[in-house]
Amino acid sequence: MPRSFSPIQLVSLPRMTAVSTARLLAELLETAFREPMLPAPIADDRTTLSALHETLQVELGKRVVAEGEAPPVVSVVDRIEDNAFGALSDWLLSFKRLPTERHPVAADAAMVHDTLFGQGLGFLRLRAADEWQEAETRMRILKEKGLDVVIEKLGGKPFLDELTFAHTAYGEALGITKPRPASDPPSLGKAQSEAIDALRSYVLRVAAHVRENEPATAELAERLLAPLAQWRDRPSKKRRSAKADDSTR
Structure with missing residues (x-):
């Protein structure tokens, strides 16, 4: 079977809900917009990521205020x-x-x-x-x-x-007299999926910019992807509670 080089195969991301996806994108975008001179390919991917982040934010807002087909609050x-x-x-x-x-x-x-x-x-x-x-x-x-x-x-x-x-x-x-739709409507799931795909492409674009003989490119990549690197290192609730239990023993 030929090896796939798609972003899905090459970039592994942590498991995230729609809310946590939006939060990670916000952190990455804030970091990217602080860079005064981004290479054009990365800037283009940043623009795409920003647009899909906005779409995801809109869909999350619909869930909160129960617009469209979402159940009443x-x-x-x-x-x-x-x-x-x-x-x-x-x-x-x-x-x-x-x-x-x-x-x-x-x-x-x-x-x-x-x-x-x-x-x-x-x-x-x-x-x-x-x-x-x-x-x-x-x-x-x-x-x-x-x-x-x-x-x-x-x-x-x-x-x-x-x-x-x-x-x-x-x-x-309450879903007693009529089954409630899924908590995340299809439009929200689609918005999250598209945002994650764009995130993978963005990560690849940033990583591909790095040149071994140009330290500045590696430093830029490190700054741009710092929110993702820090995200991976954040302990889960279970890990935090386990550490807390160990400290009380």
Whole structure:
């Protein structure tokens, strides 16, 4: 089998996530842009690397703010559901304050509130998956006991609609009622892969510039690739914790 001389075969890189890839590229680019007179081939590769680094940054940003096909941010839909349950509870409580002898509907509101929120709203402070389950139980009670019909007769359909919307979004965000897409969407994986390919080409370009009889070229390469060399030497979390354990013995 003929030997391959592609950058993938010639340049070995540490295993990195999309986030760590972006961080390493940022360090390499910062170092490269500090050099006032880069050889043209290296400068060209630096420009390519910079553009792909920007693309990777954009894709990472989409994941954080949940754009496109990414799932909703759990904390956001959590607040929406908290608000929906809180609004319904407050609305029912306002009915309960009315004297039942003059406003019979107050008794209906009190019955609905005590059934759904007799134990308070403490379930909204549970961890996300447990909160969703407690909310799901109350959503089922609404239907099974006909409480939704009572609420509608009291004029509370907007509260029911908001609650249904919020609970559906919450279940999807948690991946309970709808499978969540992979944490890293295909566009992010593609951006990372292209950035890593460009990084390999950049490393080869820098290394190829070195001339044995020109020390300045070796010094330039050493400066440009210092972030990568230092990255390789960084201990992993497991190695750091092992060293810490040894030092306490």
